[in-house]
Amino acid sequence: DAKTTQPTSMDCAEGRAANLPCNHSTISGNEYVYWYRQIHSQGPQYIIHGLKNNETNEMASLIITEDRKSSTLILPHATLRDTAVYYCIVRPGTSGTYKYIFGTGTRLKVLA
Amino acid sequence: KAGVTQTPRYLIKTRGQQVTLSCSPISGHRSVSWYQQTPGQGLQFLFEYFSETQRNKGNFPGRFSGRQFSNSRSEMNVSTLELGDSALYLCASSSRDLQPGELFFGEGSRLTVL
Numbered sequence: 410d411a412k413t414t415q416p417t418s419m420d421c422a423e424g425r426a427a428n429l430p431c432n433h434s435t436i437s438g439n440e441y442v443y444w445y446r447q448i449h450s451q452g453p454q455y456i457i458h459g460l461k462n463n464e465t466n467e468m469a470s471l472i473i474t475e476d477r478k479s480s481t482l483i484l485p486h487a488t489l490r491d492t493a494v495y496y497c498i499v500r501p502g503t504s505g506t507y508k509y510i511f512g513t514g515t516r517l518k519v520l521a
Numbered sequence: 522k523a524g525v526t527q528t529p530r531y532l533i534k535t536r537g538q539q540v541t542l543s544c545s546p547i548s549g550h551r552s553v554s555w556y557q558q559t560p561g562q563g564l565q566f567l568f569e570y571f572s573e574t575q576r577n578k579g580n581f582p583g584r585f586s587g588r589q590f591s592n593s594r595s596e597m598n599v600s601t602l603e604l605g606d607s608a609l610y611l612c613a614s615s616s617r618d619l620q621p622g623e624l625f626f627g628e629g630s631r632l633t634v635l
Binding site: 443445450451452453454455458496508509510511512513514 | 554556563566625629
């Protein structure tokens with residue numbers, strides 16, 4: 410079972426910030442939070458990941474709460490091309506493995 | 522740099538047949554993992570290979586198997602196909618073993634079982 414909980418769907422106006430929440434209340438100390446997105450019929454695309462500090466890259470920002478039980482992915486200026494399913498994943502603590510457990514994700518629809 | 526390449530992109534099989542899907546990872550990537558995506562079950566982990574060794578396996582029946590070659594290319598095989606095996610099969614590669622790393626996914630192989 411996925412270790413994360415996300416809303417099923419969200420809408421966001423084009424040009425506005427999209428804030429996608431994720432709950433991971435059972436996260437272990439050595440587990441990272443990863444975000445991927447999947448545009449229709451394509452393979453998932455990596456967005457960002459973090460352990461405990463907030464992270465930012467050219468695509469998005471990741472805000473992780475101090476207790477690490479939840480996080481928020483922020484797309485600062487959403488465009489129509491950001492319409493996709495967004496997955497929040499907690500990477501298993503075993504090092505050297507890439508067994509990712511994807512949940513159902515959040516279907517983000519960016520509206521013109 | 523070329524991305525993850527999966528072949529074939531689309532294929533149609535009938536029940537009882539077997540199928541082999543191929544994945545060429547990004548050059549230099551040694552870890553390859555496979556996922557099955559269906560509307561009902563979402564993205565599910567099949568197995569992962571590193572340096573020709575299966576490192577992890579998901580909860581799939583023995584009809585699903587895979588292997589990795591010395592050049593890191595990987596194949597997965599599904600024998601005795603069932604209707605429920607119709608899915609998008611995704612391959613992903615990664616390079617930063619033992620460190621938190623990102624997965625690079627291919628476009629997938631869409632299998633239809635009739």
